[in-house]
Amino acid sequence: MISFKTLHILNKPPEHSRFSLCLAAIGPEDGLLLTENGVLAVTQRLAIHRERCFALAPDLEARGLSAHLSSDQTVSFDGMVGLAASAQNVISW
Amino acid sequence: MSTLIIIDQPPYGSWDGREALDMAFSLAAFDQPVSLLFCGAGVNWLRKGQDAAKVQQKSIERNLSAAPIFGVEALLADSDACGRYGLAESDLLEHAIITDFGPELTNRFDHVAFAG
Amino acid sequence: MSSSLPEQTKTPAPAGVFTLVITGAPYSSQAPQTALQFAQAVLAAGKRIDRVFLYGDGVHLSSSLSTPPSDELNLSEAWASFLTENNIPGVACIASALRRGLVNEAEMQRYELTASNLRPPFEIAGLGEWVDSAASDSRVLYFHKGG
Numbered sequence: 001m002i003s004f005k006t007l008h009i010l011n012k013p014p015e016h017s018r019f020s021l022c023l024a025a026i027g028p029e030d031g032l033l034l035t036e037n038g039v040l041a042v043t044q045r046l047a048i049h050r051e052r053c054f055a056l057a058p059d060l061e062a063r064g065l066s067a068h069l070s071s072d073q074t075v076s077f078d079g080m081v082g083l084a085a086s087a088q089n090v091i092s093w
Numbered sequence: 094m095s096t097l098i099i100i101d102q103p104p105y106g107s108w109d110g111r112e113a114l115d116m117a118f119s120l121a122a123f124d125q126p127v128s129l130l131f132c133g134a135g136v137n138w139l140r141k142g143q144d145a146a147k148v149q150q151k152s153i154e155r156n157l158s159a160a161p162i163f164g165v166e167a168l169l170a171d172s173d174a175c176g177r178y179g180l181a182e183s184d185l186l187e188h189a190i191i192t193d194f195g196p197e198l199t200n201r202f203d204h205v206a207f208a209g
Numbered sequence: 210m211s212s213s214l215p216e217q218t219k220t221p222a223p224a225g226v227f228t229l230v231i232t233g234a235p236y237s238s239q240a241p242q243t244a245l246q247f248a249q250a251v252l253a254a255g256k257r258i259d260r261v262f263l264y265g266d267g268v269h270l271s272s273s274l275s276t277p278p279s280d281e282l283n284l285s286e287a288w289a290s291f292l293t294e295n296n297i298p299g300v301a302c303i304a305s306a307l308r309r310g311l312v313n314e315a316e317m318q319r320y321e322l323t324a325s326n327l328r329p330p331f332e333i334a335g336l337g338e339w340v341d342s343a344a345s346d347s348r349v350l351y352f353h354k355g356g
């Protein structure tokens with residue numbers, strides 16, 4: 001699994017003020033994990049490389065968005081644990 | 094272990110900011126390095142001249158002014174947000190420092206957390 | 210950047226121990242559900258959870274009086290079972306809890322209240338419990354309301 005300097009876990013929809021705050025804090029060695037309402041962002045273009053951007057599968061499925069993201073970018077809760085454990089730091093936005 | 098507590102909620106209209114301050118003061122009380130960063134509408138916590146008596150709340154201005162005495166290392170204010178809310182350095186509480194928000198800032202801390 | 214800013218002191222090792230902080234309330238945010246599924250996955254991965262700390266609106270999860278309709282998951286009950294079965298301490302922040310009307314027997318007596326409503330195994334304690342985790346090598350993860 002890829003290891004990030006900081007893993008940013010974002011559970012806010014794109015209109016939320018903390019959404020843009022989170023994007024502004026993402027450094028070049030960081031990863032982004034979209035959860036809960038954060039997964040709504042997969043319908044939009046994000047200024048982050050696809051290899052560094054993930055979304056939580058159950059939240060995508062719940063919102064009918066599974067087809068919007070390739071399988072290598074979707075993670076289960078097991079995958080979320082792996083990402084959160086291997087990153088040097090985690091910020092929950 | 095250094096911690097940055099971020100406050101992005103404006104004062105008095107929600108309790109999140111107060112509970113974030115409690116977190117920062119608790120860390121400081123246990124001699125853990127902690128700084129506060131005010132972002133977005135949260136920069137309004139730092140405006141001089143607050144009087145919350147008529148909204149029946151405690152003014153946080155005195156608490157914040159005493160933050161360095163309690164052991165909080167820095168009161169940081171996001172420069173973009175200060176610009177949006179018309180806050181120059183002279184409008185801010187003593188000890189507040191205007192700074193740029195981004196990974197260079199958050200990377201300086203081991204923990205970055207919100208209260209809610 | 211001001212030179213008075215503190216420098217990062219050290220980098221934590223890959224986490225084997227997690228602390229979960231839940232600040233989003235049940236039935237008004239997804240936070241308690243996401244946190245529970247995450248917690249189950251942590252244990253399934255052979256890692257440990259040293260404590261679950263409820264803060265702010267998250268303390269509502271520790272209510273023994275929460276009674277959702279029978280076809281909805283009872284989140285307080287589900288969390289209490291998970292904590293008991295896995296012997297994980299569940300701590301509600303005392304300041305957050307008392308403000309929001311979550312009290313145990315000791316606080317009921319101290320403040321001469323008419324009832325207590327804290328669901329075992331949740332306990333009430335101060336922010337020092339959270340500081341203890343934050344100051345350790347534990348990986349602290351926050352579950353806030355989504356919005």
